[in-house]
Amino acid sequence: MEEDRVKKIQQWCVDAGKPKPDGYWGDANGYKKLCQRDDIDLVYTATPWELHVPVMVEAMKNGKHAAMMENCCYDRTELMTLNMVRQSVLGELLYSTCGYMHDLRRHKLSRDYYWHMWRLLAVRRLTLRTPPMIQDPIAATIWCKERRDW
Numbered sequence: 145m146e147e148d149r150v151k152k153i154q155q156w157c158v159d160a161g162k163p164k165p166d167g168y169w170g171d172a173n174g175y176k177k178l179c180q181r182d183d184i185d186l187v188y189t190a191t192p193w194e195l196h197v198p199v200m201v202e203a204m205k206n207g208k209h210a211a212m213m214e215n216c217c218y219d220r221t222e223l224m225t226l227n228m229v230r231q232s233v234l235g236e237l238l239y240s241t242c243g244y245m246h247d248l249r250r251h252k253l254s255r256d257y258y259w260h261m262w263r264l265l266a267v268r269r270l271t272l273r274t275p276p277m278i279q280d281p282i283a284a285t286i287w288c289k290e291r292r293d294w
Contacts, residue, residue: 146169147167147169147170149169150167150168150169151167153165153167154167166178175187175189175191175195175198175199175202176202179199179202179203179205179206179208180206184208185208185209186208186209186210186211187199187200187202187203187208187209187210187211188211188212189203189210189211189212196212199212200212
């Protein structure tokens with residue numbers, strides 16, 4: 145994590161009338177210190193992709209709840225569709241297809257929009273056309289028929 149970014153987010157909290165959260169930067173293992181704290185029950189990560197798994201695994205190793213949600217998967221449209229499927233508004237869902245519905249080319253190629261151009265570098269490494277996190281909410285809607293315990 146970078147100090148200027150952490151301090152910026154801390155200030156957002158203060159400006160919103162909330163307590164200043166603790167910040168971790170300068171150490172690649174700062175998330176481990178966070179996960180070891182006794183006063184934290186949940187670790188929610190908003191890190192670049194390559195840190196999602198290490199942060200979540202460290203949280204669980206320390207007995208914490210772990211949460212990582214991609215905001216484009218659980219926005220109003222996706223949750224509304226899931227709710228409609230649960231209530232059988234759309235009938236029986238048998239097939240679906242998915243993909244990004246927003247154009248990020250300008251941002252991916254920007255030198256300062258994404259921290260160290262992480263999104264562009266991650267896309268270069270991926271061989272999947274549709275990232276798995278986009279498929280999760282769609283899979284959940286199809287499984288609604290089988291899962292009445294929601």
